Amino acid sequence: MAAGEVAASGPAIATAREERRTSFAEPVTFALSIAAALAFWEVISRTGVISQRDLPAMSTTFQELWELMKTGHFWWAFADTVRGWGLGLAFATAFAVPIGIALGSNDFAASAFRIPIEFLRPIPSAALIPLLFLTLGTTLKSELFLASFGAFWPLLIQTIYGVRDVDPVSVETARSFGVGRLERLYRITLPSSVPYIATGLRISSTVSLILAFTAELFMGTKGLGQEMNAAQSFGLEVQVYALALATGFLGIAIHLVFTTLERRALRWHPSQRLGTT
Amino acid sequence: MAILEINQLGKVYGTGAKATHALADVSFSVEDGEFVCVVGPSGCGKTTLLKCVAGLLRPTRGDIVLRGKRVTGSPEELAVVFQEYGRSLMPWMSVRNNVVLPLRHKKLSRSERDGLVENALEAVGLTRFIDHYPWQLSGGMQQRVAIARALAYQPTILLMDEPFASVDAQTRGELEDLVLRVWDEYGVTILFVTHDIDESVYLADRVIVLTHAPTEVKEIVQVDLSRPRDQITTKELPEFVHLRGHVYRLIKRELPVPV
Amino acid sequence: MPIAILLAWQLWTAHLDSPKFPTLWTILVTFRDLWLFSQFGTHVVPSLERIGMGFGIAVVVGIALGIPLGLSRWARLWAMPHIEYWRAMPPPALLPISIVLLHSIGNRQKVAFIGFFCLFPVLLNTIDGVRGIDPALIETARAYNVPRLERIRRLVLPAAAPQIAAGMRTSLSLAVITMVLSEYFSSTSGVGYVLLISKNTFDFKPMWAAIVLIGLLGYLLNVLFLIVERRLLAWHRGWRAVAPA
Numbered sequence: 001m002a003a004g005e006v007a008a009s010g011p012a013i014a015t016a017r018e019e020r021r022t023s024f025a026e027p028v029t030f031a032l033s034i035a036a037a038l039a040f041w042e043v044i045s046r047t048g049v050i051s052q053r054d055l056p057a058m059s060t061t062f063q064e065l066w067e068l069m070k071t072g073h074f075w076w077a078f079a080d081t082v083r084g085w086g087l088g089l090a091f092a093t094a095f096a097v098p099i100g101i102a103l104g105s106n107d108f109a110a111s112a113f114r115i116p117i118e119f120l121r122p123i124p125s126a127a128l129i130p131l132l133f134l135t136l137g138t139t140l141k142s143e144l145f146l147a148s149f150g151a152f153w154p155l156l157i158q159t160i161y162g163v164r165d166v167d168p169v170s171v172e173t174a175r176s177f178g179v180g181r182l183e184r185l186y187r188i189t190l191p192s193s194v195p196y197i198a199t200g201l202r203i204s205s206t207v208s209l210i211l212a213f214t215a216e217l218f219m220g221t222k223g224l225g226q227e228m229n230a231a232q233s234f235g236l237e238v239q240v241y242a243l244a245l246a247t248g249f250l251g252i253a254i255h256l257v258f259t260t261l262e263r264r265a266l267r268w269h270p271s272q273r274l275g276t277t
Numbered sequence: 278m279a280i281l282e283i284n285q286l287g288k289v290y291g292t293g294a295k296a297t298h299a300l301a302d303v304s305f306s307v308e309d310g311e312f313v314c315v316v317g318p319s320g321c322g323k324t325t326l327l328k329c330v331a332g333l334l335r336p337t338r339g340d341i342v343l344r345g346k347r348v349t350g351s352p353e354e355l356a357v358v359f360q361e362y363g364r365s366l367m368p369w370m371s372v373r374n375n376v377v378l379p380l381r382h383k384k385l386s387r388s389e390r391d392g393l394v395e396n397a398l399e400a401v402g403l404t405r406f407i408d409h410y411p412w413q414l415s416g417g418m419q420q421r422v423a424i425a426r427a428l429a430y431q432p433t434i435l436l437m438d439e440p441f442a443s444v445d446a447q448t449r450g451e452l453e454d455l456v457l458r459v460w461d462e463y464g465v466t467i468l469f470v471t472h473d474i475d476e477s478v479y480l481a482d483r484v485i486v487l488t489h490a491p492t493e494v495k496e497i498v499q500v501d502l503s504r505p506r507d508q509i510t511t512k513e514l515p516e517f518v519h520l521r522g523h524v525y526r527l528i529k530r531e532l533p534v535p536v
Numbered sequence: 537m538p539i540a541i542l543l544a545w546q547l548w549t550a551h552l553d554s555p556k557f558p559t560l561w562t563i564l565v566t567f568r569d570l571w572l573f574s575q576f577g578t579h580v581v582p583s584l585e586r587i588g589m590g591f592g593i594a595v596v597v598g599i600a601l602g603i604p605l606g607l608s609r610w611a612r613l614w615a616m617p618h619i620e621y622w623r624a625m626p627p628p629a630l631l632p633i634s635i636v637l638l639h640s641i642g643n644r645q646k647v648a649f650i651g652f653f654c655l656f657p658v659l660l661n662t663i664d665g666v667r668g669i670d671p672a673l674i675e676t677a678r679a680y681n682v683p684r685l686e687r688i689r690r691l692v693l694p695a696a697a698p699q700i701a702a703g704m705r706t707s708l709s710l711a712v713i714t715m716v717l718s719e720y721f722s723s724t725s726g727v728g729y730v731l732l733i734s735k736n737t738f739d740f741k742p743m744w745a746a747i748v749l750i751g752l753l754g755y756l757l758n759v760l761f762l763i764v765e766r767r768l769l770a771w772h773r774g775w776r777a778v779a780p781a
Contacts (some may be wrong), residue, residue: 030614037618054637073651116541124713124752130743131733210626217628232632244629251624331679356680364672368775369694379680412775
């Protein structure tokens, strides 16, 4: 369950030749492109192609966002969402990585648990919203459960892949040198799986954000989602748009952080491989 | 007039301090129906030369004239067989569809197209495999498909870029003879790039020996061995041994370190 | 193993004897009552329709945009800031907006919502797939003067197909999720709507039946997709089996 992600079959290796030619044109087109889109938004709204009631003008929305950012209330909600997201991701990682390693290194366990995993995995966490609402209520606990549950699966799958993908030659070499099982795990398997885990984290970080926000929007747990829900029920359209904008920025920030992390892990990985063989 | 003229061809990659002068000044011509081989030390820009002739790269100086017209893009009457046969065949197409692909945009009737395909595959001995997929064939067979594709296209001139470099030695001999047979049958002009000196002398009417980068033509060696050629008897001829030695010495002198 | 789990589930819920966690048996009974036939048309069909249409639009637009973007670096430079922004946006954040903007809570809004977010996996994978095409293939086609449209149809599309299929699979599971979210948020029909109603009436049985149905739906759609993919991309498996990656 991952929004906009490439299939989880391995680290996202840069396709084709990485465009290293950082010409002057790149940042300029980047800025121009955004500016053009914002201008387009402004024009569409101001000229009434889409009525301002439905789509507030770009300037109005950004102004509203600015006003919101001046209030402490907004930042509390923002922090709440980040907290829900962070803890959800943390719990998911704490469970997925160890279990993933266990399942990845033990063939028997892997085949035994394969069917339950295949059954539970496709259950969209979104479907669990009413269940959580009625059992755990509108507390942080619901949000955390939802976010962790959703984020758990991609990370688990990636970790299993990563552990399985370890170069058997490295492992055999270590074994022939009498390196103990735990140390083999620590020195060879884990470092070798890091890129996969990094990819899993990237996917899971997105999932966790989506679910944390969903919990807030639908269940009313504190956070940006709940703010949006409230704004909508009070008919404050502009605020709804401003909050959507803010949420988008949060999404990008998280995406950037974890994509960079993933890229670093990938860059580091091949040389690590060479080191062990 | 020669069918192909290469005039003072030059190609430089990159600019300034990091510029690589692949080709400096290469000039030669090819007559209609000739079999010309190009050899040179490793890295002398043989592939660059071929890509320029094929219109896949734009030269930095000089020009290429094919049948009286300057080459700017990919000429219609030209076909190329690359070294990486596996990577030049489309894996999702059968042998038949791979061979017919270049013919689709030509104004031919369906039966004409099919006829060309079948004839070409017969010429390379792969009629049985017409509906197989590339991954089901061996390396040598895949290269034969690439050759058949070039033949079906009925080009005026056929460029071959070290086509047998990745094939094992025995298959290479078979393929060399196949090319000679096909050249004789179809009457096509062939420009054949190779690093294998024996191969170049065995196949060619003339061998163009290149210098190392920045590349120029070192010498053009006339090969007057009788045809049809044979892998065993031709290579036993004193004339062959002499020519081969001559080309080898020319190239050895081009190598940076005494071998 | 799975049997053991199901058995354990049944026993545990029977032991718990709580209305919140009905036994497996009860769930299955409710499932049969609800979905098999009586409510199928009222709820399952609209949901499937929305998934179908949203997914369909996403695939068509994703591939149609992805191919030119994959081929042109210049186009990518202009489009990337926007693609990156919208793909990072959590879908639920746009739910209220989608209703306001499109003046509807019916199929128009749902399909647009689903289609919009399902676009990105397909689009991004198409771009990656096109960019990753072996240059040797492209050079060969160029050397033989294969015209541009033919190149796209016979070379670019099949070559990128495996990657596009992977994106489509992700998109399909995303379609199920966005369908549930949009129906749960505001709707008058559909599986998500049933979820919503059961929450409001505190009725756990249809809720669990719906959860099971949604999981099953996702699973079945995925299996169906894999079957189709397997047939169409048979060449790819054969090719990968022999060629070093």
